[in-house]
Amino acid sequence: MLLPYSNMLIEWHSGQEKFTLNLPWVSLEIEVTSEDHHWVKVAIDNLYQDSAKEEVQKFLKFFEEYNVYYIKPRHHKDSLIPLTPEKEKLPNKQTLDLPINLIHWISDPYSLSFEVELASEWQWDLEEIYKISAVEGSPYFDPLSVVSFLKGKMLEIDAQGSHYRQGLPGLLDELRKSDEAKFFAFMRTLIKQTHYITQHFQQYSPLSLKPFAHASEEIKQFIAEERGHDKLMEASLGALGTSPEELDPFQEIVFLMEGFRKAAELSPLAFTLMIGFFEGENYGYSDPLADVLKASSKPKAGLGYERHFEINKSENHNQVINNLAEKLNLQTKNQVAFTTRLLELISAIGSGLDKILATQVENILLSSS
Ligand SMILES: [Fe+2]
DSSP states (O other), rough: OOOTTOOOEEEEEETEEEEEEETTEEEEEOOOOOHHHHHHHHHHTTTTTOTTTTHHHHHHHTTTGGOOEEOOOOOOOGSSSSSSOOOOOOOOTTTTTTTHHHHHHHHHGGSSSSOSSSSSSSSSSSHHHHHHBBBBSSSBBBHHHHHHHHHHHHHHHHHHHOOOOOOHHHHHHHHHOOOOOHHHHHHHHHHHHHHHHHHHHHHHHGGGGGTTGGHHHHHHHHHHHTTTTTHHHHHHHTTTTOOOSSSSSOHHHHHHHHHEEEHHHHHHHHHHHHHHHHHHHHSSSSSHHHHHTTTTSSSGGGGHHHHHHHHHHTTTGGGGHHHHTTTTBOOOOHHHHHHHHHHHHHHHHHHHHHHHHHHHHHHHHHHHO
16 A cells, blocks of 8 residues: 655645645646546545545555655565574664764775765654554564655655756856866766766675575666676776776765675665665656766767666666565564665765765866856
């Protein structure tokens, strides 16, 4: 059963001819025809009070692509119980108490010089995640509830930095027009980050095959589709007269990939959500960074992003999270705690990086004008 996120706001307008639907990550205005009006009104009136109603379920399903719902825990299914309730090598409770402890646990040397600003305390309510995903009459948690609910939490953080990310291609295009050499210098740094991610993504993903044997077919297929993406980025760097070895990854990017390595090694649940984090949501018509590069005097530098984008889009990589989630067993409390904390950390870093990148380009533009 589907349940609406509690922060969804729906309002009728113009004598109920249309309504608006708002979540931190989506704003929709929907006109309702007279044939549809009855069931839509029933759905909206009962959204929270009686979510099981057929109309409500139909309504939520209709807006599926906008991530408006999470999934209620299913009934206890013996087939989903983990065979060996892992005495996991997961971090202990104290490690999960504060973001800084988890940062140190994941990757000590890289915790010291983050440029992104992170909250010193956790912002997500772990008890809430337990509550919405607990399977009745068992000590376990439904992975579909955890994944669908945390997707919403990720989108919420993402929305805080999305204006920076959406603004970045425009700023870069401005820089390209005003000072192409500075534009290329910035793009080298940026492509290096993508190169580092794709390279380590390929390296670490196979670590999930053992703990997540249930999904080995899906994971292998996905790994095959990701293979060679680092070479595409290497070629782009070549077109800009440099190579990956000549450039440094941001400490935050190194940390993200160390987090991904831990997820792949230790937690199919965290691995699934991190794939979702990297693959993102809906793909637009073309890759905005590829477009800016293609407009420059070195258009070949845009091929890496372009090709990567096409593969993600044609292979529906934004759906991989859902395919993997279907294969997950019921989860232990430790797994849910680790995944929730890791995801908050990763999402906050991702969103912080969006802000830093946009600000850097703004500063370059200011200093050269
Ligand atoms: Fe991908």
